[in-house]
Amino acid sequence: MNKVNPLIVSDQLARRQWLSRLFKHFCTGVTFLAVAILGVLIFQVSVAGFGWLDWQFLTSFPSRFPEKAGIYSALVGTLWLVTLTASLAIPIGVLAAIYLEEYAPKNRFTAFIEVNIANLAGVPSIVYGILGLAVFVRFMGLERSVLAGAMTMSLLVMPVIIIAAKEAIRAVPSSLRQAAFAVGATRWQVVRHHVLPSAIPGILTGVILALSRAIGETAPLIMIGALTYVAFVPEGPLDEFTALPIQIFNWTARPQETFHELAAGGIIVLLAILLLMNATAVYIRYRGSKR
Amino acid sequence: MTAAVGSRPVKGSTSSLSPAQTRFGEGLLEKLFFFCALLSVLTTVSVIGILAFETYNFFQKVPMLDFLTGTRWTPLLEPKHYGILPLISGTVLIVLGAALVALPVGVASAVYLSEYASERTRNIIKPVLEILAGIPTVVYGFFALTFVTPLLSTIFPSISVFNAASGSIVVGIMVLPMVASLCDDALRSVPDALRQGAYSLGATSFEVSTRIVIPAGLSGIFASFVLAISRAIGETMAVTLAAGATPNLTMNPLESIQTMTAYIVQVSLGDTPSGTITYETLFAVAAVLFASTFVLNLGGTWIMRRYQEVYE
Amino acid sequence: MTEYNSILKADALTIAYAGAPAVRAVTLPIYEKKITAIIGPSGCGKSTLLRSFNRMNDFVADVSHEGQIRYRDQDLYAPEVDPVEVRLRIGMVFQKANPFPKSIFRNVAWGPEINGMDGDINLRVETALRQAALWDEVSSRLDDSALNLSGGQQQRLCIARALAMEPEVILMDEPCSALDPVSTAHIEDLLFELKEKFTIVIVTHNMQQAARVSDFTAFMEMGHLVEYGETDQVFTRPTETRTEEYVTGRFG
Numbered sequence: 124m125n126k127v128n129p130l131i132v133s134d135q136l137a138r139r140q141w142l143s144r145l146f147k148h149f150c151t152g153v154t155f156l157a158v159a160i161l162g163v164l165i166f167q168v169s170v171a172g173f174g175w176l177d178w179q180f181l182t183s184f185p186s187r188f189p190e191k192a193g194i195y196s197a198l199v200g201t202l203w204l205v206t207l208t209a210s211l212a213i214p215i216g217v218l219a220a221i222y223l224e225e226y227a228p229k230n231r232f233t234a235f236i237e238v239n240i241a242n243l244a245g246v247p248s249i250v251y252g253i254l255g256l257a258v259f260v261r262f263m264g265l266e267r268s269v270l271a272g273a274m275t276m277s278l279l280v281m282p283v284i285i286i287a288a289k290e291a292i293r294a295v296p297s298s299l300r301q302a303a304f305a306v307g308a309t310r311w312q313v314v315r316h317h318v319l320p321s322a323i324p325g326i327l328t329g330v331i332l333a334l335s336r337a338i339g340e341t342a343p344l345i346m347i348g349a350l351t352y353v354a355f356v357p358e359g360p361l362d363e364f365t366a367l368p369i370q371i372f373n374w375t376a377r378p379q380e381t382f383h384e385l386a387a388g389g390i391i392v393l394l395a396i397l398l399l400m401n402a403t404a405v406y407i408r409y410r411g412s413k414r
Numbered sequence: 415m416t417a418a419v420g421s422r423p424v425k426g427s428t429s430s431l432s433p434a435q436t437r438f439g440e441g442l443l444e445k446l447f448f449f450c451a452l453l454s455v456l457t458t459v460s461v462i463g464i465l466a467f468e469t470y471n472f473f474q475k476v477p478m479l480d481f482l483t484g485t486r487w488t489p490l491l492e493p494k495h496y497g498i499l500p501l502i503s504g505t506v507l508i509v510l511g512a513a514l515v516a517l518p519v520g521v522a523s524a525v526y527l528s529e530y531a532s533e534r535t536r537n538i539i540k541p542v543l544e545i546l547a548g549i550p551t552v553v554y555g556f557f558a559l560t561f562v563t564p565l566l567s568t569i570f571p572s573i574s575v576f577n578a579a580s581g582s583i584v585v586g587i588m589v590l591p592m593v594a595s596l597c598d599d600a601l602r603s604v605p606d607a608l609r610q611g612a613y614s615l616g617a618t619s620f621e622v623s624t625r626i627v628i629p630a631g632l633s634g635i636f637a638s639f640v641l642a643i644s645r646a647i648g649e650t651m652a653v654t655l656a657a658g659a660t661p662n663l664t665m666n667p668l669e670s671i672q673t674m675t676a677y678i679v680q681v682s683l684g685d686t687p688s689g690t691i692t693y694e695t696l697f698a699v700a701a702v703l704f705a706s707t708f709v710l711n712l713g714g715t716w717i718m719r720r721y722q723e724v725y726e
Numbered sequence: 727m728t729e730y731n732s733i734l735k736a737d738a739l740t741i742a743y744a745g746a747p748a749v750r751a752v753t754l755p756i757y758e759k760k761i762t763a764i765i766g767p768s769g770c771g772k773s774t775l776l777r778s779f780n781r782m783n784d785f786v787a788d789v790s791h792e793g794q795i796r797y798r799d800q801d802l803y804a805p806e807v808d809p810v811e812v813r814l815r816i817g818m819v820f821q822k823a824n825p826f827p828k829s830i831f832r833n834v835a836w837g838p839e840i841n842g843m844d845g846d847i848n849l850r851v852e853t854a855l856r857q858a859a860l861w862d863e864v865s866s867r868l869d870d871s872a873l874n875l876s877g878g879q880q881q882r883l884c885i886a887r888a889l890a891m892e893p894e895v896i897l898m899d900e901p902c903s904a905l906d907p908v909s910t911a912h913i914e915d916l917l918f919e920l921k922e923k924f925t926i927v928i929v930t931h932n933m934q935q936a937a938r939v940s941d942f943t944a945f946m947e948m949g950h951l952v953e954y955g956e957t958d959q960v961f962t963r964p965t966e967t968r969t970e971e972y973v974t975g976r977f978g
C-alpha cells in the first residue's frame with residue numbers, strides 16, 4: 124500500500140473493478156434477455172395468428188378447410204370444463220383448507236395431510252390424467268365426457284386452491300376469531316361469519332389463478348380422451364368435448380402452415396382469456412388489501 | 415386477551431336449535447371438512463395404488479429387468495421391445511438442455527434482482543417473469559415448433575424437424591421463472607450484515623455476490639435446481655409437439671427423440687382398450703415418471719426446509 | 727490540540743437522506759493513534775457520520791452530501807477515488823457481530839486474500855487474532871465454524887478480521903451494545919492495546935464507556951456537533967449547556 128499517496132488505484136484493483144462491472148452488466152443483460160424472450164414469443168404468435176381473428180373464427184367449428192375453421196366447439200368445451208371444475212374444486216378445496224386451518228389438531232396426521240397436499244402440487248399434470256383415465260373414464264365408466272375431464276382437472280387444481288385458501292385463512296388475525304368466540308359463537312359460526320368473509324379476496328385470487336392454470340392444461344384432457352376433432356358442442360356433462368388447448372395442439376401438430384396460423388389465432392384467444400383472469404385476480408388482491 | 419364486548423351480534427339461528435343439536439351439527443360439519451381434506455390423501459393413495467397395480471400386471475408380461483435396462487422401446491411396432499431406456503434418455507436430454515438454459519439464467523437473474531436492481535425495476539421484472547411462468551405449455555410447444563426449430567436450423571442445417579434441442583430450450587424458458595424466483599428468495603434471505611461486513615473489508619460487488627452471498631444462499635439455490643428439474647421431467651406438451659415421437663437412445667440434441675411424457679400422450683391419442691399390454695405400458699412409464707418427480711420434490715422441499723434453519 | 731496529527735477530518739460535512747439532513751455542517755478532526763468517541767442520543771447522526779468515513783453510506787439509496795471528508799489531506803469522495811481503496815485503509819466493526827458462515831481462519835483470511843495482500847497468510851491471521859486477544863481461545867480450532875463462537879468471541883473475530891487488513895483507522899459502530907458486561911470489558915481492554923498502532927473512532931451510546939476508553943469525545947445532537955474536546959474536559963468541564971445536560975443524564 125502506498126502511504127505517500129494513499130488513494131492511488133493499483134492495477135490489480137482496477138482489474139477487480141472491471142470484472143465487477145462486467146458481472147453486473149452480465150446479470151442485467153441476462154435478465155432483460157429473459158424478458159425479451161417473452162416479447163418475442165408474444166410477437167411471433169400475434170403476427171402468425173392475428174389475421175385469422177374474426178367473428179367467424181370464434182363461432183365456427185373446426186374444419187378440414189382452414190378458411191372455414193373456428194374454435195367454437197373448443198371455446199364452449201373449455202367453458203363447460205371450467206364451470207364444472209370450479210363447482211367441484213372450489214367447495215371441496217376451500218372446505219379442506221378450513222378444516223386444516225380451523226379445526227385440525229396439530230398432530231402428525233395433520234402434518235401428513237399437509238405434506239401430501241404440497242407434494243400433489245408438484246406432481247406432473249399427466250399423472251393426474253392417468254388417474255382420471257383409470258378411475259373416472261374406465262372404472263366409473265364416464266368415458267370421454269366433460270364430467271370426467273372436470274373431475275380430473277379438479278384433482279389437479281385442488282392442491283393449489285387448498286394452499287392459497289389456507290394462506291388466506293391464516294392471514295385473518297386471530298384477534299378477530301377470539302372476539303367472536305368470546306361472545307359465544309360456535310366454531311362454524313366464527314368461520315362462516317368472520318373468518319371466511321375476511322379471507323375471501325385471498326381465496327378468490329388463488330381460485331382464479333388455479334383455474335387459469337386449468338384452462339391451459341392439455342395433457343390430462345388428452346389422457347381421458349378429449350377428442351381433438353370435435354364438430355359439436357357438449358349439451359350435458361356426459362357428452363364428449365374438446366377444449367381450447369387441445370384444439371391448438373391439434374392444429375399445431377399438423378404440417379400445413381395455415382393450420383399453424385389457426386393455432387396461433389387460438390393461442391391469442393387463450394392468452395387473452397388468461398390475461399383477463401390474471402388481471403381480475405390482481406385487481407381483487409389489490410382491492411382486498413386496501414380494506 | 416380482551417374480548418370486543420358486544421361489537422358483533424352472533425348471527426345464525428341458534429335460538430331455534432338446542433345446544434345438543436348445534437353441537438351435533440358442528441360435529442357433522444367438521445367431519446365433512448375432514449373428508450374434504452382427506453381427499454388429498456385419497457388422491458395420492460389412488461395414484462400410487464393404480465400405478466402399482468397396472469405396473470404389476472405389466473411386469474407379469476414383461477420382466478422388470480428387461481423394462482429397466484432394455485435399450486429398445488417399440489411397444490407399438492413389431493417386433494415389440496419394452497426397454498424404457500430410450501424414453502429415459504429422451505427425458506434426460508430434455509432436462510439437461512433445459513437446465514443449461516434455466517439454471518444459469520435463473521441464478522443470474524436472481525442476482526440482478528436481489529443485488530443490483532432498484533425497487534422499481536424489481537417490481538416490473540418480477541411480474542413479467544411470472545407471466546412467462548403462466549403461459550400454457552401447448553403455447554410453448556407451438557413456439558418451439560414454429561420459431562425455435564427454424565431458428566436452430568439456420569445454425570445447424572442438419573437438424574431434424576423434430577429435435578430435442580428445440581424442446582429443451584423451450585422447457586428451459588418455462589422453468590426459468592421458478593428458478594429465478596426461488597433463488598431470489600434465497601439470496602434475499604442472506605442477512606445484509608454479511609454484505610456490509612464484506613464490503614467493509616474492501617470487496618467489490620462481484621466478490622461480495624459470488625464469494626459471500628451466493629455461497630450463503632447455496633442450499634436455497636440448490637433446492638430451486640432440484641424442483642426445476644422435477645418440473646422439466648414432468649413437462650409434456652412442448653416436448654410432444656417439438657421433440658418428436660421416436661424413442662431414440664442418443665445424446666445428440668439435434669435428433670428426434672421421445673420423452674416418457676410424450677410417449678404417454680402418443681398412446682392416449684390412439685385407441686387403447688383396458689387390459690392390453692399397451693394400456694399397461696402407460697402405467698409403467700407413468701410410474702417411473704411419478705417416482706422420479708416425487709423423489710425430487712421431496713428432496714427439494716427437504717433441502718429448503720433444512721436451509722431455513724441455518725441462519726438462526 | 728494542534729500538537730496532535732489529524733489523520734481523518736470531516737470538513738463542514740452535511741449528509742442528507744432523501745433531502746432530510748442527518749448530519750449538519752460537522753467539522754471534526756480525528757487524531758492519529760487516539761481513541762475518539764462520538765456520543766449522543768438516538769438519531770443524532772453519529773452512525774451516519776461514522777459510515778461516511780469509510781464510504782459505507784454509498785450503499786444507501788438517495789443519500790447526498792456537501793462538504794468534505796479528508797484522509798491524509800485527500801478528499802475521500804473525489805471522483806477518481808475508488809471506495810475499495812478507502813476501505814483498505816479505514817476498516818469497520820459493526821454493532822452486531824457479523825462473521826461469515828465460514829471457518830474462523832477463513833473469516834480473517836478472506837479480506838487479505840481477495841485484496842491480494844502478500845506475505846504468509848497464516849502469519850497474518852495469527853497476528854490479527856493475537857491483536858484481537860482471541861488467539862489463545864481459537865488457535866487449536868481455526869477450522870471450526872465462526873458461528874460456533876460466543877457473542878463476545880464473534881465480535882473479537884470481527885475485530886481481528888478488520889485488523890488483518892492492516893488499516894490505519896478502525897471505525898466501531900456501538901461494538902459492545904449487543905454484548906454482556908464481561909465481553910464488553912474484554913473489548914474495552916483490547917482498545918487500549920490497539921490504540922498504540924491504530925486510530926480508533928467509536929460510536930457509543932454508553933457514556934461511561936466513552937469516558938473510560940476514549941481520549942477525545944464528540945457530542946452530537948440532531949445532526950449538529952455540539953462539542954468536541956479531550957474526554958476529561960467534555961465530561962467534567964463541558965463548555966456547552968446541552969453537553970452538560972447530556973453527560974449528567976438530564977436527558978437522552
